[in-house]
Amino acid sequence: MRDLLLMTTLIAAPLSAETLNVYTYDSFASQWGPGPDIEKGFEEQCDCDLVFTAAGDGASILSRLQLEGKNTEADAVVGIDQNLADKSGDTKLFAEHNFEMAQNIGNTGWVWDNEIFRAYDWGYFAFVYKKEKLETPPKNFEELADSDLKIVIQDPRSSTPGLGLTVWVSEIYGEDAPAYWEKLKDNIVTVTPGWSEAYSLFLADEADMVMSYTTSPAYHLIAEEDDGFAAASFEEGHALQIELSGIVASSDQQELGRAFLEYLESEEAQNALITGNWMYPVAEIELPEGFTNQNNFKSLISDTSESDIENAKEAFQAGMK
């Protein structure tokens, strides 16, 4: 009987498959995210087992890696954004990817050239609204603050879109950012811990606009066949979120990790990202019908340092007191 069990175990065990552990954020790994398609596609070509582990959001992934240190089981990471890139790089937890080519971020004019992280998708931050409830959306931040519109935003201390918004406002207003936040305070219904709470409140009609992405309406149009959502185009330009992937330095699967990063930029993976992650691709591929046209939005290119990010957070807190 024992021999039979042993044989069954041996037969059931994979013969040569290596495992690639990838830490990512919750919605990426979920059945509605791009994770399952990417897993299937990569496994078909790598003869390996790709395992996604959901670890909160970008900031949580980094904290978890720092806590685990060299004992981490992660071989690669997907979901850190450009505002966390410098900080993540400073931890020395990531290996250089050794890809030669810099990446063009859509037609924004931004070129992503980083030795540690590769971009796999990107999006513009924007205020999203329901067309039937708001016929003339504000065209810039001033109009937004002067209006009676109620908005929901996220806390920069606990949310990456929240951090993105504070950096965006600081880019435009510089030293006057605290004054702008003070002016905008009346419009803010609430500041939520994360994107999920904010978007839920917006869908429940508790606010006229929500801080999200220009691509959010594409989800409602393509997945729900609901044309009722739009993102307000701001004259000052829109800040970007570039999502990044990297290889963990302590991993013994460096080559497989590199192959995975390369796969993320393939047409197959990029298509999965468009309608799974609802973001723009970094590769030049055709967008599905109904997907938000990136040309409708002006890009605000900014190269923010860690101190700029800290200043942006402080400006938010000073203005919102």
Next chain:
Amino acid sequence: MTLNALYFTLLQSVLSSLGAICFGVILAIGFSRFRFRGQRFLEAFCYLPFFLPPLAVVLSVIALYGRQGLNLPVFGLFGILMAHWIFNIPVVLFFLRRAYQSVPKAQVILATQAGEVWRLIDCDVLRRVLPTAFAIVFLYASLSFTIVLTLGRGLSVTTLELSIYQAIRYDLNLILVAKLALLQMAFGLIVYVLARNSFETDWPEASQDFQLPKPNSVVLRFGLVFFFICTLLILAAPLIEFSINASSGIFQLFEQNGLFEAAWNSIKLGLMSVLICQFIAAVMIYYQRDSLAWLIGATSPLVLAVAVILCIRPFANPFSYGVVFVALFQALAMLPLIVSTWRGCINKVSNEERRLMKLLMPKKVDQLKRFWWPHCRGTGIETSVLIVALSIGDLALMPLFAPSGFETLPVLIWQMIGSYRYEMASALSLLVLVAIFVLLGIVQLWNAYEGYNDA
């Protein structure tokens, strides 16, 4: 910023505790003085909100009081208090009902004959229970995070828990985390010291759930009924409004993959939490270390998690045992409630009974089997169901530690919202709500069965 956090944490925690106590007292007196059809069902319903995920309570409060409902200023202190009351009235009710049920029959007969039910029974119960109830509600309110942040407008509103969250998630500033955690623990200890006497009170012998006489005065009777209904509305109206809104997505939900697997994972996690929590609680009660349970409960689960990870890290990767860790931290967070409940049960046994037990049953195995088990099995089942219900609604720790593919119901809800599927997430929240309600119904049925057997 820390001072600001401390001030707001204190303010909202005190107001949350006082309000929850007022409403909890009204409900407990109402349930003790009146008998009506469906009372057990209604009482089970009143315990329900305590077990819900905070986001479900936030959405319920917004559904009723927000722009699409009564259009009250739901974002701010009002909304926070409403949500905290919904959460914590059940805690006060739970402790008070247990105390009422343990009043000796002789005391009830005496008080009724003397026409002094308020002075001899109600005041006695309140005096014994309220300090503990206040302490526990204060602790839960001070650790609140999602509710305070989502409903707090995020302006000058901040809490110690948020500061800890930020220090761990973004900055990994462990020195700051340690300072904030010490402050938080000091908070918990002060409250424990203030309420300590009530923890150590000797509880009288248990008796069955009986009806106390109704108030003599018509005005008092009418007043009690009026406030009883008002309190029920505070608890029930938001949940009913939310349930109506959420029910539209139910059928869509069953077409999704992974629902039953997530439900099964939630149950497995809950049972694991039961084993761990009951074991630690038993050890603490045996060695009379209730204050330690309190100290652990007063610490942010995130801080506990980081502390344990740092201790284990040199030897093994703690994330390899993710599910066990989630169960462990869930168990630790529930310790104050569970230890207090056990203490109430244990203290009912008089010194004379203990002396007799030791005399008649010298072997510890016999004491456990023939004395403690029949005496405490009701509390054992009750606390176990409480732990499972609390575990099913928990989301705080899962994203940090959950191993790949181990999705529980709250994780699924979070993933749905994160993937724009708000309707489906609301429907699943409703399903979790119903599941917890069924679990609480089982406890009520068990209590009724035990009462019947004892009679």
